[in-house]
Amino acid sequence: MEKWPIGVFTSVDAGLGVKLEVAHDLGVPTIQIHAPHQATRTQASADAFLKRIGSYNIQLTAVFGGFEGESYADIPTVLRTVGLVPPETRVARTQEMKEIADFAKLLGCKVVALHIGFVPHDTASPLYKQILDVARDVCDHCAKNGQALHLETGQESAEGLLRFIGDVKRNNLFINFDPANMILYGTGEPIAALKKVGKFVRSIHCKDGKWAKNPGQEWGQEVALGEGDVGMENYLRTLKEIGYSGPLTIEREISHEPERQKAEIGKAIKLLTELKVKIG
Ligand code: MG
Numbered sequence: 001m002e003k004w005p006i007g008v009f010t011s012v013d014a015g016l017g018v019k020l021e022v023a024h025d026l027g028v029p030t031i032q033i034h035a036p037h038q039a040t041r042t043q044a045s046a047d048a049f050l051k052r053i054g055s056y057n058i059q060l061t062a063v064f065g066g067f068e069g070e071s072y073a074d075i076p077t078v079l080r081t082v083g084l085v086p087p088e089t090r091v092a093r094t095q096e097m098k099e100i101a102d103f104a105k106l107l108g109c110k111v112v113a114l115h116i117g118f119v120p121h122d123t124a125s126p127l128y129k130q131i132l133d134v135a136r137d138v139c140d141h142c143a144k145n146g147q148a149l150h151l152e153t154g155q156e157s158a159e160g161l162l163r164f165i166g167d168v169k170r171n172n173l174f175i176n177f178d179p180a181n182m183i184l185y186g187t188g189e190p191i192a193a194l195k196k197v198g199k200f201v202r203s204i205h206c207k208d209g210k211w212a213k214n215p216g217q218e219w220g221q222e223v224a225l226g227e228g229d230v231g232m233e234n235y236l237r238t239l240k241e242i243g244y245s246g247p248l249t250i251e252r253e254i255s256h257e258p259e260r261q262k263a264e265i266g267k268a269i270k271l272l273t274e275l276k277v278k279i280g
Contacts, residue, residue, distance in 0.1 A: 004239075004276055005030045006269055007061060007249035009205070012036045012049070015066055016253035022262050024056040026269060030247040032062040032113070032203070035100040046106035061247050062150065062176070062203050063104035065097045065114040074219060075185065078155070083117025084134045085127075094134055098141045105145045111203060112142055113150035113176045119164050132167055139170035148172040150203050154181025158193035165200060175200040178251070179230045180207035180222060186215025190230055191238050198242030205251040206272060208232070225250065225268035236275050248272050 007030035011017035015034025023031050031053070036045070053060060069089065071081045080086060084093055101112045116135065120128045135149075142149045153161065153175060165173055175197055179190035187193075194201065208228030212220040226232050236248075250268045254261045 001030075001059070001246075003245045004236075004272075005059075005247050006272055007031055007247035008265055009034070009064075009249055009251040009253070011255065013040055015064070016255045018252070018255070018261055018265060019258075020052065020056070020058075022258075022265070023058060026262070026266055028269065029057065030059045030061050030249070032064060032247075032249050033060060034064050034066055035103065038096070038099070041099060041103040041106075043106055046103065050107060060107055060109050061249070062111040062113050063100060063107065063109050064152075065100045065112065067093050067096060070115075075217070078185075079118045082155075083115045084138070085117030085119065085131060090130075090134065094137060097138050101138070101142050101145055101147055101149075104147065110147050111150055112147050113152060113203065115152045115154065118155045119160065121160060123163065123167070132164075135164075135168045135173065136170055139168065139173050143170070143172050148174055148202065150174050150176040152176045152181070152205075153178050153193070153197075154185045154187065157187045158196035160187075161197055162200075173200075174202040176203045176205065177201045178205040178207055179235055180205070180209035180220075180228065180251075183209040183211050183215075183229055184220040184222060186212060186217070186220065191234055194235070194238050194242065198244075201239075201242060201244055203246055204239065204244065204249060206232070206235075206248050206268060207251045222253075224252070224264040226271045232271060233275055233279070236272075236279050240279060248276075 008023050008028045009017040010031045011034045013036045071077045182190040208225045208230045210221045212218045
């Protein structure tokens with residue numbers, strides 16, 4: 001793969017990414033995909049999907065797990081509903097995450113990713129140890145499939161994430177770095193965070209956001225790429241510095257406004273293409 005191929009976050013029948021046709025229309029060579037619903041996770045649909053992206057000359061680089069009942073409405077709701085942390089859904093979702101990894105294997109994809117949820121900050125708490133076990137369980141399942149597990153950034157500070165990865169102690173656990181999430185959740189200045197966690201970064205999102213008035217208490221605002229507080233040029237320069245050469249996957253989750261979503265992704269491609277030339 002060439003250095004820094006453009007990518008886009010897509011959805012087939014679940015999640016808020018763009019449709020495959022849009023990725024094709026915009027000439028994007030790589031995609032990450034939100035895992036489709038359980039009924040669609042079959043060999044037949046995997047074959048059909050591969051045939052389709054093959055005809056578009058698109059390469060799949062990661063499959064993201066997501067679950068029914070997750071809501072990103074506000075920070076307390078994320079805490080209550082997202083990932084493998086909420087106790088009442090943990091067993092079922094952990095099982096589903098393994099099924100998603102198996103579906104990714106049918107797609108020939110070696111990277112599975114997710115928002116694991118808010119990892120407790122108190123590392124002595126029973127909940128922290130439970131989440132370590134859940135992460136190990138999913139990592140071990142992925143390892144049997146020859147896959148890595150990438151944690152989406154946002155809910156943890158760089159230090160918290162490093163400590164968690166160190167405590168899980170699995171060599172197939174890495175990071176999908178999302179600079180906007182650091183801002184939206186108020187967990188730290190994204191460029192400084194990227195430098196700290198750099199050696200674990202194996203995939204990334206190109207997304208932008210603006211800080212909230214009270215970061216960490218309320219949501220920041222997600223905006224079109226280049227219009228927020230990340231600083232895309234500095235972001236790419238830092239990716240270069242940490243030695244990251246994988247896809248630049250644009251994430252713009254406004255699927256309720258498909259026209260605007262396509263237009264903004266088009267602009268993001270233009271911006272990243274210019275910055276690639278400039279920074280190399
Ligand atoms: Mg993201």
